[in-house]
């Protein structure tokens with residue numbers, strides 16, 4: 266009896282494992298997978314700069330100037346939810362060193378501002394509003410501090426770590442923590458008014474900083490420093506390159522090389538997916554002069570296709586104004602943008618199609634798996650194959666201009682080229698687009714001139730590992 270069970274168990278394990286494709290490393294952790302699924306979330310830049318028409322305060326702007334007249338964190342949260350944001354990251358402290366929570370580490374905080382007579386806590390208020398309305402919460406804490414007298418010396422590093430400890434112990438769970446890399450050198454520094462230089466990868470002890478974050482928020486994604494879990498895209502214009510690998514390396518020079526950050530490294534040994542950070546206005550902080558320069562719905566659409574559509578998350582910044590609110594024009598444009606996206610992606614035209622593949626690994630990896638929404642289902646080919654195709658047959662000629670493809674990235678990112686063509690009047694024609702069709706990764710969106718198709722064909726080329734596609738959908742935008 267015992268032997269029989271053993272035999273059946275071995276047979277079962279043999280068939281299930283033999284058919285399951287091997288991972289090709291690097292692969293995402295579960296935390297990274299969940300983070301990539303967020304796709305869009307918001308930044309809020311708010312602080313002394315807001316009240317002094319500045320982007321980079323020098324560190325000596327009086328705390329008394331911080332005085333929002335109608336601050337309402339719920340207004341921020343409800344606005345952000347209405348434009349499809351899954352979370353929000355607040356500048357708890359920007360380069361000027363002014364803290365938006367009542368910290369024990371410095372007097373340069375809202376404790377010494379007129380806001381609520383020094384009794385306010387904006388980090389806490391936003392944290393509560395997020396909990397109340399179901400938005401994820403994250404924090405930005407600038408390592409560069411132009412106010413602190415000991416900046417550049419060991420004393421400041423322990424203050425910085427203590428600030429992280431205060432934040433994570435009070436406001437967790439955080440979904441992301443930002444160690445901003447900017448450092449212009451000069452600052453007030455307790456009245457010294459001088460230039461101070463540091464070797465960032467050694468000075469801040471980012472490994473310890475990360476461990477403090479994770480001691481209270483173990484799921485937080487980490488931006489910046491020496492041990493991030495995601496990578497900056499290398500520009501602040503809102504543009505990921507079409508070729509977009511999630512793989513990278515932990516080498517500090519490479520982590521700061523904007524050319525490599527833009528595309529990722531196909532042979533990198535660490536999974537480090539990209540985040541595109543960009544502001545809805547030219548500046549990160551609010552400036553009245555930019556009220557006429559808020560990005561339009563069309564511009565926001567382009568940002569979306571050049572970030573989420575190119576295998577990267579979009580972190581869209583909303584500058585809060587002197588009243589303490591997201592201005593009406595910014596929220597109107599962002600909400601209209603979200604509605605446009607919802608309209609475009611409402612009706613998947615591939616549902617109801619017959620789908621076939623040039624090769625299938627086993628019935629449980631059938632081509633039809635790309636049509637369902639179960640993120641654990643995928644179409645996969647046999648080992649060793651470098652090319653394969655999928656064909657979708659429409660019940661009737663169908664107009665479309667957008668295709669969305671997702672790789673099953675739990676096995677790694679393997680596609681290095683693909684093409685889209687369609688059959689009309691018995692002929693196969695390529696779709697017309699300027700968009701290069703190289704990598705896919707978590708998600709790739711291709712827009713093309715509207716076609717009327719009887720059939721749609723996707724051809725894939727893999728560089729390593731096994732071809733595994735989780736989802737394909739098509740839309741008429």
Ligand code: FUL
Pocket residue numbers: 320445446447542549
């Ligand atoms: C940069 C900063 O210098 C900007 O002020 C802004 O916070 C942006 C998100 O990151 O490095």
